[in-house]
Structures are given as C-alpha cells and as structure tokens.
Amino acid sequence: MINNDISNEDSIKMHQEWESQFFKPVNPPKLSFWQMVISYIKFEISSITNGTVSSKIFEKRKKQCMTCDGRILDKTDPIGYCNKCGCSKNPRSRLSVKLTVSGAECPLGKWKKEKGRINLKNIPRVAIGISRTLWYNAKQLWQRN
Numbered sequence: 001m002i003n004n005d006i007s008n009e010d011s012i013k014m015h016q017e018w019e020s021q022f023f024k025p026v027n028p029p030k031l032s033f034w035q036m037v038i039s040y041i042k043f044e045i046s047s048i049t050n051g052t053v054s055s056k057i058f059e060k061r062k063k064q065c066m067t068c069d070g071r072i073l074d075k076t077d078p079i080g081y082c083n084k085c086g087c088s089k090n091p092r093s094r095l096s097v098k099l100t101v102s103g104a105e106c107p108l109g110k111w112k113k114e115k116g117r118i119n120l121k122n123i124p125r126v127a128i129g130i131s132r133t134l135w136y137n138a139k140q141l142w143q144r145n
Contacts, residue, residue, distance in 0.1 A: 036086055040133075046103025047126050049115035054104045061099045064110040071095070083106055092133040 053061070062079060065071055070084035079095040085107045087093035098104050102116025 031051070040087070043101065043104060044052055044096075044130055046113075047101045048105035048123055050101070050113070052100045053114050053116050057102075057114050060100050061106075061111045062095075064106065065095050065099065068110065082107065089090060090133050090136045092129045093137075097129070 065079060065082070068082075068083060070082055071079075072081040072083050072089070074080050074089065076091070077096050078092040079099070081087075081089050082098070084096060085093070085098075102114045105111065105113050
C-alpha cells in the first residue's frame with residue numbers, strides 16, 4: 001500500500017534538513033536550465049492529469065530503482081534519489097514521489113509511463129509540492145550567490 005500522505009511536521013523536518021545542506025549533483029545534468037524547468041512542469045502536470053499508479057506498478061518500479069547504480073542513497077527517503085534524471089535532491093524529486101506518478105518515466109528506460117488513477121485529492125498535494133520545490137530552489141540559488 002502506498003502512503004502519499006506525509007505529515008506537515010515530517011515535511012518541514014525534511015525541508016529543514018535539505019535547506020541546511022548545499023548539494024552538488026554527482027553527475028551534473030546534461031539538460032539546460034530551461035529544459036529542466038520544462039521537464040519539471042510536465043512532471044507536475046502529469047501528476048495531476050495522469051494520477052498515481054497502482055501499488056503493483058509502484059513496487060515493480062521500486063524494484064528496478066533499488067538495483068540501479070544511478071540511485072543515490074539518502075536518509076530522508078527510504079528509496080533514495082535518481083542521479084540520472086538531473087532533478088537534483090530537492091524533496092519533490094525523491095524516488096518515493098516519482099515512482100507514484102503514472103506519467104513519469106525512468107531516464108534510463110527501465111520503466112515507462114503507465115495509466116494511472118486521477119484523484120482530485122492530488123491537486124492540493126501537488127500545489128504544496130510545487131511551492132516547496134520553488135522555495136527550496138530559490139533558497140539554494142540565494143545561498144550560492
């Protein structure tokens with residue numbers, strides 16, 4: 001069973017952990033800044049319009065990611081992060097989030113887009129996720145300058 005609900009306290013704690021660190025990707029993405037922005041927007045739109053995958057598909061995707069050499073282990077997510085997609089390590093790009101989105105696909109081709117279940121309850125979760133991602137990225141840019 002997939003539990004997409006994260007308590008506000010856990011979410012704040014995760015964001016505070018990440019905001020206290022400076023992250024440089026192990027493999028810098030080959031995408032331009034605007035290509036990454038467009039890719040992110042497509043991902044978020046997909047998470048609303050395509051919904052989430054079934055538990056069976058989630059577990060299948062997870063199995064693929066757990067054995068991948070592109071996976072980055074991290075204490076804030078039990079599955080980790082993908083080092084091949086170029087998303088960096090902001091809280092919204094955790095594999096435990098990405099694997100649930102039916103419109104998402106593996107950058108290495110290990111799993112593809114699937115049909116999902118549209119759920120209007122996802123809209124507030126996605127909106128909160130987008131706002132936290134924007135805040136996270138703005139803060140990272142501010143700290144670099």
